[in-house]
Amino acid sequence: MNVCELRKSLKNGESSESWVIAISHFFKSYELNYGHGTDNSLDEAYWLLRAQQGWGPESWLQPPNLDLIDSIVELAGRRVIERKPLAYLLGEAWFAGLCFNVDERVLIPRSPLAEVIERGLRPWCWLEATDRVLDIGTGSACLAVAVAHYCPGISVDATEISDVALEVAKANVDQHKFEDKVQLIKSDLFSAVEGRYRVILSNPPYVPRKRLEKLPVEYSHEPMLALDGGISGLDLIDRLLIGAADHLTSNGVLIVEVGEAQEAFMESYPVLPVTWLQFERGGDGVFMLTRDELTGYLEG
Numbered sequence: 161m162n163v164c165e166l167r168k169s170l171k172n173g174e175s176s177e178s179w180v181i182a183i184s185h186f187f188k189s190y191e192l193n194y195g196h197g198t199d200n201s202l203d204e205a206y207w208l209l210r211a212q213q214g215w216g217p218e219s220w221l222q223p224p225n226l227d228l229i230d231s232i233v234e235l236a237g238r239r240v241i242e243r244k245p246l247a248y249l250l251g252e253a254w255f256a257g258l259c260f261n262v263d264e265r266v267l268i269p270r271s272p273l274a275e276v277i278e279r280g281l282r283p284w285c286w287l288e289a290t291d292r293v294l295d296i297g298t299g300s301a302c303l304a305v306a307v308a309h310y311c312p313g314i315s316v317d318a319t320e321i322s323d324v325a326l327e328v329a330k331a332n333v334d335q336h337k338f339e340d341k342v343q344l345i346k347s348d349l350f351s352a353v354e355g356r357y358r359v360i361l362s363n364p365p366y367v368p369r370k371r372l373e374k375l376p377v378e379y380s381h382e383p384m385l386a387l388d389g390g391i392s393g394l395d396l397i398d399r400l401l402i403g404a405a406d407h408l409t410s411n412g413v414l415i416v417e418v419g420e421a422q423e424a425f426m427e428s429y430p431v432l433p434v435t436w437l438q439f440e441r442g443g444d445g446v447f448m449l450t451r452d453e454l455t456g457y458l459e460g
């Protein structure tokens with residue numbers, strides 16, 4: 161299906177469902193990668209349409225607005241020609257049920273950690289009002305804002321090395337009105353961080369260098385600083401492990417996404433007693449480690 165055929169299908173379509181199906185058929189005609197918030201053409205088509213016509217149920221149930229055809233065809237066309245993730249084209253991404261501003265300055269939120277945060281980080285820890293949480297490499301601030309949202313009363317420090325990512329993070333913290341709960345800190349990992357935290361969370365860059373070149377084109381629109389984990393993928397993760405013990409409270413826990421570097425991680429740390437988390441909504445490569453387990457390993 162080409163853009164002219166898509167335009168025609170939309171003109172003839174009488175319901176939002178028929179528009180979603182038409183857009184999805186259009187996407188399917190090209191070999192798109194769907195790793196940035198959806199994993200199939202129908203969900204991506206639905207996202208595009210809802211973002212254009214508004215997320216309210218009334219706009220969905222009424223016949224689709226013909227005035228939207230031009231912008232939908234333009235966006236769908238750019239999606240297949242530029243291979244740019246839809247999140248960047250729309251300037252929005254959904255994470256843990258919350259909407260975030262995104263552009264090419266930050267990674268598109270997609271961490272399976274959303275599920276854990278929505279449960280208030282239970283059962284890995286039961287937070288109390290005075291507890292502090294640290295998010296390392298905050299990017300869009302999606303993890304930090306979601307923690308503030310789902311763990312009321314908890315204050316979150318969020319570090320980031322990229323100045324431009326911090327601009328996006330600030331826009332999201334402001335939009336969600338968490339200026340008094342989430343503190344953004346320009347920092348190389350722990351360098352500008354003080355005190356100890358009940359939980360340290362991180363989704364650091366972990367893509368092994370060789371894999372970077374083989375990623376679908378969509379990923380080339382994301383900041384290299386957010387993806388590049390060095391030769392093995394473990395550059396930042398090694399440093400995180402060493403620094404975390406000095407920044408966790410005695411009952412603290414470290415939760416880190418290592419994604420596709422999981423195998424390299426297990427080879428490098430065969431006796432580190434991590435717990436690999438399981439997710440109902442999919443995803444893997446996330447471990448949890450208590451401070452005691454970490455210090456036991458580092459001192460052993």
Ligand SMILES: C[S@@+](CC[C@H](N)C(=O)[O-])C[C@H]1O[C@@H](n2cnc3c(N)ncnc32)[C@H](O)[C@@H]1O
Nearest residue numbers: 269297298299320321322348349363364365386
């Ligand atoms: C994989 S992205 C994760 C972003 C966000 N937390 C998320 O889950 O979508 C990793 C982030 O870590 C940041 N980063 C890379 N090296 C860093 C460092 N040495 N110290 C702090 N942040 C770093 C990158 O700029 C990027 O925003």
